[in-house]
Amino acid sequence: MQAHADLKTLNTFGLTAHAPVLVMIGKATELNELASIPGFETKDWRILGGGSNVLLTQDVGKPVVRIAIPGMTVIGTEGADTIVEAGAGIIWHKFVMWTLSRDLYGLENLSLIPGTVGAAPIQNIGAYGVELVDVFHSLDAWDIRTGLIRTFTADDCAFGYRDSVFKHEAKDRYVITAVRFRLRTVPDLKLDYGTIRAELEAMKITSPTAKDVSDAVVAIRRSKLPDPAQIGNAGSFFKNPTIPTEQYESLKAAHDQIPGFPSANGVKVPAGWLIEQAGWKGFREGDGGVHAKQALVLVNYGGASGDQILSLARRIQADVAGKFGIDIHPEVNIW
Ligand code: FAD
Ligand code: NAP
Secondary structure, eight states, rough: EEEEEEEEGTTTTTOEEEEEEEEEOSSGGGHHHHHTTTTOOOOOOOEESSSSSSSSSSSSSSSSSEEEEOOEEEEEEEEEEEEEEETTSBBHHHHHHHHTTTOBBBGGGTTOOOOOTTTTTTTTETTEEEEEEGEEEEEEEEETOOOEEEEHHHHHOOTTTOOOOOTTTTTEEEEEEEEEEEEEOOOOOOOOSSSSSHHHHHOOOOOOOOHHHHHHHHHHHHHHHHOOTTSSEEEEOOOEEEEEEEHHHHHHHOOOOOOOOEEETEEEEEHHHHHTTTOOOTTTTTTTTEOOOOOOOOEESSSOOOOHHHHHHHHHHHHHHHHHOOOOOOSSOOO
């Protein structure tokens, strides 16, 4: 346990903020002991994994529980699928590599997403045409109010586009301790998204394996995204908005290059395109800015404050709304 803990190295934006007390949890059973520790009686805590999807705008006024629960196990089969379980503290990419090394498939397109297994369901992580929900089996979560473990099915999690029940009514109420996945023993490769095929071609691979797809995704991501170890960031700062089809058609008349992807409730428009068109790509003010290769990623070049990043985000939101009539909303959790 650490009092007045500096969270700077525990968030990928590299922002300085203090927590009154920080506790690392290495086993689910340790959660039961927390309520008796001074500072934790309130049952009102912040939960932290790898800190790759949070923006710390100020000191955290609540105790912080950092989840470091280990473990990766094959627990059985269901029909043709293999069910595996990972502890919430396992690093996501390490888990993806572990599954591929055991010839278990389904996570390859989600390679190199930062953070922990336990945080992956929170926003139903997604990339290159695959979302966590596609391979999700169930999860265990410790209820902060009752101290009991509850098992959630996919329906209970109410997964949506970068969304789940844990961002709404279950927010800050449950500590996810373990997640189970339904993986295939025969690959069903998803190659049609973005530049995966082009990357495989560049790698001179004609009959790709799942590991080849993972390698291609890793290569694409390394070429486009800032490495948080070099430049502070939390990945995409905003979610891609979905707008009504009629609004998309009228925008298309004015901006013939505007990309759009039909989705359940209308058309999904890449927020990065809107921000770039509004002129923000590569913008820098002090140590806060918009990444030069991907306008959806806000960056801290070293000395920016969380408040500075938040006010930049608000300016971008207002500008995009003014220029396109589209509201974009943060994907990052603002603390
Ligand atoms: P944290 O940032 O620590 O926490 C995020 C939220 O989850 C917080 O609200 C926290 O309270 C909660 N939380 C964390 N752990 C638990 C737990 N065990 N129980 C309950 N609540 C918990 N995301 C994508 O979806 N797709 C991408 O392709 C992608 N690419 C990225 C690339 C970069 C360079 C970066 C920096 C981020 C990217 N992200 C992406 C965002 C981020 O990696 C994911 O959201 C990731 O799942 C966050 O994991 P974390 O452990 O760092 O969570
Ligand atoms: P990209 O390939 O340049 O595409 C731009 C946007 O268009 C993406 O956001 C993507 O939406 C959408 N898109 C592209 N092809 C699509 C298709 N065939 N069908 C539906 N939507 C499509 O994107 P990028 O920035 O390099 O990112 C590549 C992938 O990694 C994306 O899936 C992205 O979500 C993910 N990623 C996420 C984060 C994060 O922090 N959340 C950070 C980096 C990368 P989607 O985002 O809905 O896929």
